[in-house]
Amino acid sequence: MTAEQVLEVDGLSIAAGPVPLVHDVSFRLRAGEALALVGESGSGKSMTALALLGLLPRGVAVTAGSVRLLEPGDPSPLDLVTAGSRTLADVRGRRVAMVFQDPMASLNPSITVGEQIAEVLRRHLGMGRAPAARQAVDLLGAVGIKEPGRRAGDHPHTFSGGMRQRAVIAMALACEPAVLIADEPTTALDVTIQAQILDLLVRMQDELGMAMLLVTHDLGVVAGTCHRLAVMYAGRLVEAGAVGEVFDDPAHPYTSALLAAAPENAMRGRKPQAILGTVPAPGEPPPGCAFSSRCAHALPDACDTAPIELVRSGSRSVRCARSAELRELQELREPAEATP
Numbered sequence: 002m003t004a005e006q007v008l009e010v011d012g013l014s015i016a017a018g019p020v021p022l023v024h025d026v027s028f029r030l031r032a033g034e035a036l037a038l039v040g041e042s043g044s045g046k047s048m049t050a051l052a053l054l055g056l057l058p059r060g061v062a063v064t065a066g067s068v069r070l071l072e073p074g075d076p077s078p079l080d081l082v083t084a085g086s087r088t089l090a091d092v093r094g095r096r097v098a099m100v101f102q103d104p105m106a107s108l109n110p111s112i113t114v115g116e117q118i119a120e121v122l123r124r125h126l127g128m129g130r131a132p133a134a135r136q137a138v139d140l141l142g143a144v145g146i147k148e149p150g151r152r153a154g155d156h157p158h159t160f161s162g163g164m165r166q167r168a169v170i171a172m173a174l175a176c177e178p179a180v181l182i183a184d185e186p187t188t189a190l191d192v193t194i195q196a197q198i199l200d201l202l203v204r205m206q207d208e209l210g211m212a213m214l215l216v217t218h219d220l221g222v223v224a225g226t227c228h229r230l231a232v233m234y235a236g237r238l239v240e241a242g243a244v245g246e247v248f249d250d251p252a253h254p255y256t257s258a259l260l261a262a263a264p265e266n267a268m269r270g271r272k273p274q275a276i277l278g279t280v281p282a283p284g285e286p287p288p289g290c291a292f293s294s295r296c297a298h299a300l301p302d303a304c305d306t307a308p309i310e311l312v313r314s315g316s317r318s319v320r321c322a323r324s325a326e327l328r329e330l331q332e333l334r335e336p337a338e339a340t341p
């Protein structure tokens with residue numbers, strides 16, 4: 002049986018004035034499932050994540066599509082794109098929570114960490130002052146803060162970067178949201194701390210049965226953390242599927258190039274190979290495939306004349322005119338011979 006769907010993103014498009022940034026992005030999140038949204042800087046991952054909670058920067062707006070938050074037995078799910086600011090404020094932190102790269106962006110420097118978490122519990126769950134304070138301490142303990150009773154009374158600046166991110170996670174999870182959106186949650190942290198924070202996210206996700214959208218440019222983070230993977234390029238989804246399947250048998254040359262470029266050697270035994278060239282600027286999309294100018298497999302007739310559609314086949318989808326042929330020829334997989 003498939004787990005219940007908790008979030009349905011359909012045809013989401015985002016623009017900064019006349020400049021389109023994200024085009025027609027669709028994906029589903031199920032309870033207990035982690036979906037990674039990956040791609041190089043500027044591919045539109047953060048804009049997509051921010052749009053889900055109505056947090057787009059000034060001047061950037063959703064131009065089409067819907068983000069439906071589903072609840073079992075609810076015949077009319079909430080569309081977060083059209084929801085009013087009050088509804089969004091109620092949903093944020095209660096049903097859908099977000100963790101950003103910089104924990105200080107989510108923490109108020111002048112209020113103790115315990116009070117900030119308690120405030121979320123009071124606001125969203127209507128808890129009294131004393132029980133909320135006690136629950137805040139429990140939450141800090143649950144995310145691995147030592148001596149949580151004492152640390153709850155400290156201000157954020159007395160916490161290390163990793164501990165601050167743990168506190169932000171405690172705050173995000175305080176109301177046991179159905180969906181957690183984590184945008185590069187470990188990018189600003191030391192490598193050893195990164196692994197601990199990822200472990201924490203996976204453990205909490207599992208314990209609470211949450212759905213998680215993990216935005217990352219780092220494929221090393223995806224393996225072992227996420228079940229499914231959606232790859233974005235120049236504002237479009239170019240491939241999606243189960244992590245193991247996509248890693249073993251990428252269907253898009255861009256995914257293949259990202260795997261070959263991953264320092265964590267997602268393609269084992271190979272030296273990371275940089276992807277040459279640059280992403281086309283948002284306002285100047287080419288007529289055909291946006292990756293064509295960087296793709297070793299592009300053919301002018303097949304790839305450069307008309308937009309390439311996203312084609313679904315079972316749980317996989319891919320936007321590449323030559324995908325079937327290239328997979329058949331094993332052109333996109335890890336080369337058999339590993340270089341020492």
Ligand SMILES: Nc1ncnc2c1ncn2[C@@H]1O[C@H](COP(=O)(O)OP(=O)(O)OP(=O)(O)O)[C@@H](O)[C@H]1O
Nearest residue numbers: 017022041042043044045046047048049058061283
């Ligand atoms: N405030 C803004 N106004 C207009 N355009 C923006 C704004 N912020 C970002 N963009 C543009 O939107 C596009 C998508 O950016 P986005 O931040 O979503 O990419 P990303 O994949 O998350 O990259 P990164 O990992 O660097 O954050 C980029 O072309 C970027 O220049």
